[in-house]
Amino acid sequence: MSTKLRPPAVPLVTIDPFFSVWSMADSLTDDFTRHWTGRRQAFTGLAYIDGVAWRFAGRVESNPERYYTEPEAMNQTGLEVTPLSTRYQFEAGGVGLDVTFTSPLLPDDLELLSRPASYVAFRVRSLDGKPHQVRIYVDVTGEWCVNETDQAITWQQEVQGDLNVLQVRHVEQNPLHRSGDDQRIDWGTFMLAVKQASDVETYLDRAQIRKQFVREGEVRLQKGAAPLSQPQPVREVELVMASVWNAGEVSGTDEKTHLLVLAYDDVYAIEYFGQPLEAYWRKDGKTFPTLLHEAFRDYSDVLARCDSFDAKLREDAIRAGGEKYADILSLSYRQAIAAHKLVLDPDGQVLFMSKECFSNGCIATVDVSYPSIPLFLLYQPELVRGMMRPIFKYAASDAWTFEFAPHDVGQYPLANGQVYGENKLEGQMPVEECGNMLVMAAAVTLADGNTSFVEEHRELLAQWANYLLKHGLDPEHQLCTDDFAGHLARNANLSAKAVMGVASYGLLCELLGDQEQAERYRKASAEMARQWKVLAADPSDENHTLLAFGQPGTWSLKYNLVWDGIFGTGLFNQEIIRREVAWYQKKQERYGTPLDNRAAYTKADWLVWAGTLAETREEFQRIVEPLWVFLNETRDRVPFTDWYDTKTARQIGFQHRTVVGGLFIKLLKDRGWDRA
Numbered sequence: 001m002s003t004k005l006r007p008p009a010v011p012l013v014t015i016d017p018f019f020s021v022w023s024m025a026d027s028l029t030d031d032f033t034r035h036w037t038g039r040r041q042a043f044t045g046l047a048y049i050d051g052v053a054w055r056f057a058g059r060v061e062s063n064p065e066r067y068y069t070e071p072e073a074m075n076q077t078g079l080e081v082t083p084l085s086t087r088y089q090f091e092a093g094g095v096g097l098d099v100t101f102t103s104p105l106l107p108d109d110l111e112l113l114s115r116p117a118s119y120v121a122f123r124v125r126s127l128d129g130k131p132h133q134v135r136i137y138v139d140v141t142g143e144w145c146v147n148e149t150d151q152a153i154t155w156q157q158e159v160q161g162d163l164n165v166l167q168v169r170h171v172e173q174n175p176l177h178r179s180g181d182d183q184r185i186d187w188g189t190f191m192l193a194v195k196q197a198s199d200v201e202t203y204l205d206r207a208q209i210r211k212q213f214v215r216e217g218e219v220r221l222q223k224g225a226a227p228l229s230q231p232q233p234v235r236e237v238e239l240v241m242a243s244v245w246n247a248g249e250v251s252g253t254d255e256k257t258h259l260l261v262l263a264y265d266d267v268y269a270i271e272y273f274g275q276p277l278e279a280y281w282r283k284d285g286k287t288f289p290t291l292l293h294e295a296f297r298d299y300s301d302v303l304a305r306c307d308s309f310d311a312k313l314r315e316d317a318i319r320a321g322g323e324k325y326a327d328i329l330s331l332s333y334r335q336a337i338a339a340h341k342l343v344l345d346p347d348g349q350v351l352f353m354s355k356e357c358f359s360n361g362c363i364a365t366v367d368v369s370y371p372s373i374p375l376f377l378l379y380q381p382e383l384v385r386g387m388m389r390p391i392f393k394y395a396a397s398d399a400w401t402f403e404f405a406p407h408d409v410g411q412y413p414l415a416n417g418q419v420y421g422e423n424k425l426e427g428q429m430p431v432e433e434c435g436n437m438l439v440m441a442a443a444v445t446l447a448d449g450n451t452s453f454v455e456e457h458r459e460l461l462a463q464w465a466n467y468l469l470k471h472g473l474d475p476e477h478q479l480c481t482d483d484f485a486g487h488l489a490r491n492a493n494l495s496a497k498a499v500m501g502v503a504s505y506g507l508l509c510e511l512l513g514d515q516e517q518a519e520r521y522r523k524a525s526a527e528m529a530r531q532w533k534v535l536a537a538d539p540s541d542e543n544h545t546l547l548a549f550g551q552p553g554t555w556s557l558k559y560n561l562v563w564d565g566i567f568g569t570g571l572f573n574q575e576i577i578r579r580e581v582a583w584y585q586k587k588q589e590r591y592g593t594p595l596d597n598r599a600a601y602t603k604a605d606w607l608v609w610a611g612t613l614a615e616t617r618e619e620f621q622r623i624v625e626p627l628w629v630f631l632n633e634t635r636d637r638v639p640f641t642d643w644y645d646t647k648t649a650r651q652i653g654f655q656h657r658t659v660v661g662g663l664f665i666k667l668l669k670d671r672g673w674d675r676a
Helices: 110-114 209-216 288-297 299-321 323-338 366-379 382-395 430-448 452-456 458-471 492-511 515-536 559-567 574-586 604-612 617-633 658-671
Strands: 010-014 020-023 043-049 052-057 075-081 085-092 095-102 117-126 132-141 152-160 163-170 189-195 200-206 239-250 255-265 270-272 275-277 340-344 350-354 601-603 643-645 651-653
Touching: 010 075, 010 085, 010 095, 010 117, 010 323, 043 085, 043 095, 043 209, 052 085, 052 095, 052 209, 075 323, 085 299, 095 132, 095 299, 110 340, 117 132, 117 239, 117 288, 117 299, 132 209, 132 255, 152 200, 152 239, 152 288, 163 200, 163 239, 163 288, 189 200, 189 239, 189 288, 200 209, 209 239, 239 255, 255 288, 270 340, 270 350, 288 299, 299 323, 299 617, 299 658, 323 366, 323 617, 323 658, 340 382, 350 366, 350 382, 366 382, 366 430, 366 604, 366 658, 382 430, 430 452, 430 458, 430 492, 430 559, 452 458, 458 492, 458 515, 492 515, 492 559, 559 574, 559 604, 559 658, 574 604, 574 617, 601 604, 604 617, 604 658
Parallel strands: none
Antiparallel strands: 010 020, 043 052, 043 132, 075 085, 085 095, 095 117, 117 255, 132 239, 152 163, 163 189, 189 255, 200 239, 270 275, 340 350, 601 643, 643 651
8 A cells, every 4th residue: 555645635825715636637737627526627738858848737628528738747746744835846858847835824923814815836958967958838718716617707916015916806896795605716816926027928818828838838929919809718718827937948957946926916805794805815904916015025924834833744744643643734734724705804813714614504503613623722822712602692692592502604605694404493503512612712712822702792691501511421312513413412422522511611600710610521521421321321332332321232432521531621531432432343345434423434533533532552553543534545536525435535515624623632631731
């Protein structure tokens, strides 16, 4: 078996749910690049070496109904995916070409993390020491700024300081006019920016200029030719924003480099209870030309910071779980962040709004935030508060009439109130969302010691803790976060979440200095855990606990128990957890342990949480490494799915979801908490 991960999809430009483009193939030349939904958003790259044209990205012919003999693909000799960069290496005609895509989502710099600009860097060199003449052609299409290709676009080129900026936009500018799951942005402006230089040329023309470059190694506009009429539908005009870099002669050990930036000005990012909000990076009145200038100015420093972050994360991951665990985290990092949008609320507080990608499109979904938080607790706890603020605001309003926590606050990008289950009681997740919010509140407070946030929302937290005291131990017929499995009564794993929710509120009371209430909820959670042990025991087999109380012979991953170890609350008997971990290994299929006995599918996040229950690194690796095998072998070429078949490696559903942030939970557990 290969020891180098073949990602099912490779992250290229990963900023937010609308601006996220991937390569869904082994080689960058095997297919056009695509939005995470699978819709084509093409990035095409050609190299003209000593009079011969080669391909290194995408294809030349954009219309699948037309035949065209594509130029030969360069030999892709390397692919490395780090948390913040994707590096391709190509060879052809005695020349080496490196292409690096970097989205600098550095968690300690929220303005940079929010910046809707992604780098594409090129490096060429002679491989045989001989001189070679090299030109590099790159283009992107109008597909990047529309939802459907029958929508009309308009385009222009501007000189902004020392930059050439090519721009394309949907002709009908109507920000935040729609919500949905399988949706792409059709407002704002998509841009390709390069520095002005004598060796760089830019073009706005039909995609047929690719063929001219293949024939001649350059693009020559016909003298006297009429400019393209505007506007036109994307599929008819086949417009590309193109750049040609004449690298000239490369020889010996010399190497030459070039940089371009792909950027998207979305104007307005989120509608928040009726109010349109701009992206976080605009908070001080910054303009887009300034943003682009800073992106080029800061590149060297930003890249060094990204490389340092990547190296440290991989080192930590290898120490915690081995090389394959490090591969898993490297592939998941950018996706976990790019499934969010960072904005400020009207009071200037951070909102980190998730999209429930290819699930139902909900925004700020509590049971999507809950599994994602380990990454953010490690690197930027304020983003966890940014996930929770919309839920607190909505739950405190007259619009929310239930005593338990909401599931969401709308459908991306419109956060105007819950849409899940049409707000009918039978469609809610009462125990699930109360437990999630309480665990998240305790975790984020422990992460950095800031108690003001939970103090502000203590009334709701107390209400939800008391709901769990009353309804959580033996849950009624209801949904949990694994809602694809349907309603279930007496769900043992959901009950464990309720126990941890009550314990979390006790921890919060302790952190707030309320020792009386802290002791009350500590004792209550301990009593719940004692009863749970009796209820969850399988009378037919002492080696595991039940899927649901009163259902002998059933079992499930008890991933919610992981917080007992992380928080150090010690509520659940360690011998029970040891038997659970052994059981998970016994029930393991080729691609992982199923979620429970009902079906041969699992959830990637819960699988890693279950593995984190293990006492040894070796046991953790045995449980988690089948996830690496799944990623390496699945035939479904989509951004990291978290729901797949453990026998066939086929995707069941979901992709590009932020829940892969949960895969960082082993790092979180190993780091520990300073509660001094």
